[in-house]
Structure formats: C-alpha cells, structure tokens
Amino acid sequence: MTTLTPHKPAPPRPGSTVAPATPGPRPAQDPAWRELVDAVREAGQYRTRAEAESVIRVVLSALGGHVVGDERVDLARALPEEAARVVASQIPATRRLSAAEFVDSVAARIEGATPATARWDVSSVLGVLPPLVGDDLVTRILDQLPPGYALLFGRVELLPAA
Template sequence: MTTLTPQKPATPKPAGGIPAPAPAAATRNDSWHRLIDAVRESGQYPTRSEAESVTRVVLSALGGHIVGDERVDLARALPEEAARVVASQIPVTRSLTAAEFVESVAVRIEGATPATARWDVSSVLSVLPDLVGDALVTRLLAQLPPGYALLFGRAELSLA
C-alpha cells in the first residue's frame, strides 16, 4: 500500500507569472526566490541557478542605466538581493540604445549571442512589471532611450 504525503498547497499565481506572496510570513528572501522562479519560467531555463545568474547579469546592466528617484524606487520595490545588484552599479556616462544594451549583456554571459542575450534580457525585464508595478516601469522607460519597452514586454508606440 502506498502512503501519500500531504503536499503543501500551491501558492496561486496571477496571470503575470510571479506567484502571489505567501501570507505575511514571506520574507524578502522568499521574494528573491519568487523572482528567480518567475525568470526561470519566463525564460524556460533548465535550472534555478541559470535563471539566477541571468537575473543578476541583467539587473546589474540595468542598474547602471537607471538613476535618481527611479533607481531608489526600483531598489525599494525589488527583493533585497536584487536591490543590492541594482544599487551597487555605477551610473553609466552614456545611455545605450536597446540593441547596445542587449549586446552589453551578451558580453557578460559566457557563450551568449545577441539573440540569446535578447532572450535573457526579456526573460528578466518582462517579469518586473508584475513585481514592481506598471507605474514604476513607465517611469523607468521614460529614462531609457526608445526601444527598451519591448524588452519589458510592452509595445512601444511612437508618434506619427
């Protein structure tokens, strides 16, 4: 006879892919794991370790491009580990186009190509709106050159 071990109920996930937080007992460390799990699912990475590595590289690259109140607000909205990655970056002296940003990520990931780096960047940035909110993402995009919206999973409209 087989004995079934009771399973912990699954944490419900909203449509955006980041699981809803557990009741008040959730810590910022739990938030980091939820972020990594969301990136892993978004990018279809085979391991949590790979998703974590990609997340660190992309957030590190992004951290140099966000300044002022938006940088502070982004760090506050992110899990503690992710906030440290963003906040530890020295602001860049020249904004990169979205394509240059992807290329800068490609050189940081061993064996990456521009195509795989775009996948990695989008896998991380597209989960941020569910985590930090659409209003903050809109403010981030206002600081970045045109072309970044697609990396965050948004359509980018231009004036005719």
C-alpha cells in the same frame, strides 16, 4: 506576483536595548528572491535555478547602471533584497545605450551568448518586472531610457507619427 519591498527594521526607540543584528536570509532562502528566480526561470525556460539567478544578476547589474535618480531608488525598494543590491551597487553609466546596445552589453557579460540569446535573457528578466514592481514605475523607468526598451519589458512601444 505582488510588489515586494526589502525588509527594513524599525529604528530603535530612545532608551531601548537593541539586540545584536542577525544576518538576513540568504538569497536562496528569501521568499521574494525565490519568487523572482522562479518567475524568470519559467519565463526564460531555464533548466536550473542557478542559471536563472545568474541571468537575473547580469541583467539587473546592466540595468542598474542605466536607471538613475528616484526611479533607481524606487526600483531597488520594490525588488527583493538580493536583486536590490545588484541594482543599487552599479555605478551610473556615462553613456546611454540604445536598447540594441544594451542587449549587446549583456551578451558580452554572458559566456557564449549571442545577441539573440542575450535578448531572450534580457526579456526574460525585464518582462517579469512589471507585475513585481508596478506598471507606474516601469513607465517612469522607460521614460528615462532611449526608445526601444519597452519591448524588452514586454510592452508595445508606440512611436509618434512623423
């Protein structure tokens, strides 16, 4: 996958006539969104696109509350428009969650999920983000999260020697 940014129309030039705005593509028609859904569906081995879409929305909404500042803005810019809206619409969390607590919070949002299935779901979504948004941004995001999140993004986490 490649780094994708939501389409931003150019501002109108002074004195130009602007045509009425037309709605953007629906998420199912947005090629970048379809690419993300397909990547998550493959990574998580989900049976349907709808299942993969649902998992993406739950995981990104949970992540959106824990990524703040420039990293949150840059993450939203690098994601397909639908995914960016999910991240950007979240109210920042008042308490930082450990990686295990984060997975538990996702489990609470998915009917019938267990911590094990939620960890699979989280890893299926977050694991496809590095090629999409770039390793530099993922590193910046991980720097603001508590230890333990790197594995959820498919990275090895090295801890300093005691």
